[in-house]
Amino acid sequence: MATFDVIVVGAGIVGAAIARETARAGLRTAVVEEKVPGSGITAAGMGHLVVMDDSPAQLALSTFSRGLWLQERDKLPASIEFEERGTLWVAADDEEMREVHTKRATYEKAGVASEVLDTKGVAEAEPNLRPGLAGGLRVPQDAVVYPPAAAAHFLSDAQHRGAKLVQGRAVAAGKGEVTLSNGTKVQAERIVLAAGSDISLLPQLPIQKRKGHLLITDRYPGFAHHQLVELGYLKSAHKLTDESVAFNIQPRQTGQMLIGSSRQFGKTDPASEPRILRLMLERAIEYMPKLAALSAIRAWTGFRASTEDKLPLIGPAEAITEDASLWLAAGFEGLGITNAPGAARLLVDQLLGHKSMLDVTPFLPARLAGSPAAKKEAHV
Numbered sequence: 001m002a003t004f005d006v007i008v009v010g011a012g013i014v015g016a017a018i019a020r021e022t023a024r025a026g027l028r029t030a031v032v033e034e035k036v037p038g039s040g041i042t043a044a045g046m047g048h049l050v051v052m053d054d055s056p057a058q059l060a061l062s063t064f065s066r067g068l069w070l071q072e073r074d075k076l077p078a079s080i081e082f083e084e085r086g087t088l089w090v091a092a093d094d095e096e097m098r099e100v101h102t103k104r105a106t107y108e109k110a111g112v113a114s115e116v117l118d119t120k121g122v123a124e125a126e127p128n129l130r131p132g133l134a135g136g137l138r139v140p141q142d143a144v145v146y147p148p149a150a151a152a153h154f155l156s157d158a159q160h161r162g163a164k165l166v167q168g169r170a171v172a173a174g175k176g177e178v179t180l181s182n183g184t185k186v187q188a189e190r191i192v193l194a195a196g197s198d199i200s201l202l203p204q205l206p207i208q209k210r211k212g213h214l215l216i217t218d219r220y221p222g223f224a225h226h227q228l229v230e231l232g233y234l235k236s237a238h239k240l241t242d243e244s245v246a247f248n249i250q251p252r253q254t255g256q257m258l259i260g261s262s263r264q265f266g267k268t269d270p271a272s273e274p275r276i277l278r279l280m281l282e283r284a285i286e287y288m289p290k291l292a293a294l295s296a297i298r299a300w301t302g303f304r305a306s307t308e309d310k311l312p313l314i315g316p317a318e319a320i321t322e323d324a325s326l327w328l329a330a331g332f333e334g335l336g337i338t339n340a341p342g343a344a345r346l347l348v349d350q351l352l353g354h355k356s357m358l359d360v361t362p363f364l365p366a367r368l369a370g371s372p373a374a375k376k377e378a379h380v
Helices: 013-024 056-071 094-109 119-125 147-160 232-237 274-287 289-293 336-352 372-378
Strands: 002-009 029-033 087-091 115-118 135-139 164-167 170-174 177-180 185-193 208-219 227-230 243-251 256-265 296-306 313-316 326-330
Touching (some): 002 164, 002 170, 013 029, 013 147, 013 336, 029 185, 094 135
Parallel strands (some): 002 029, 002 185
Antiparallel strands (some): 115 135, 208 296, 243 256
16 A cells, blocks of 8 residues: 555645645655546636735735745746736726725735726726726736646646656545545545545535636637726625626637636536526626627636635644544635645645744634534534
């Protein structure tokens, strides 16, 4: 039976980033993945590297993580398609412009560069936006990547440092052992569950799925220059019930436009829904009327892993389960791509007993140990 120091279950971008960090630290690392690494929830995402300020903890983590991405941008392979395009948060009216100034002040305190644009400035930055928008906030160092290639790069680096990829479906994990569907067992003192929205290995995890749709167009180089997001996105992203859509468009290096976004709770069917796509496109066309003339070539869905307080679970799972061998890196909602490097650092610091650059307390799974999902398992 193969024995390691750490087993990472899941080779999406978070799991791959953790494997790279554990391997860098000299820990014997195994990564268990059933499918092609990076082909699950990672492949379904936009790949927007963005600083988010929905809470002080999320601001700290996303700023830290984006900084790690920027530190290695010159070393990233071309396949990752890293581009420092910047984010333009678009304000439709005076109320949203007040939010722009609040956001700028928050970013300034966190050391994040940003620039307020007025109506004319937004029109000059993005001529295809509709006329008359109130303004916006440009965050120049936000970037975009191609997520599957980024996950593959992290995993390749981990393997180069000695990590082993174990292909197979994990059907059980705990007490220092992972069992695959073919009966193979792999052992380690610590097991990190980084399987996105799949909680089958620890059903009491307080995580919910949020379904999202994306659509990509044919190639239209120069149609948009920044990642464009409406200020209303923040409101829609934080709704815990029903469904919502918001204007969110990303120009890809290929010249294609990646159009989002939608959020739905309680949906488990991965099929694209024409009604949601229509609502999403109608919202996008409100902001960029010329989008109506572009040809869409493909639509797909994915499931974000959401927690009730909108923060990921990074650390030991012992407050949720009595099994001290289980650790968590899950619940990243739509920020797994951005936060993967930072989350990996925080987790490995805990594994090694090192002090982290960030306060890890807001991300510890123990904070949600009393959630309804965790309590349900305790009474079974």
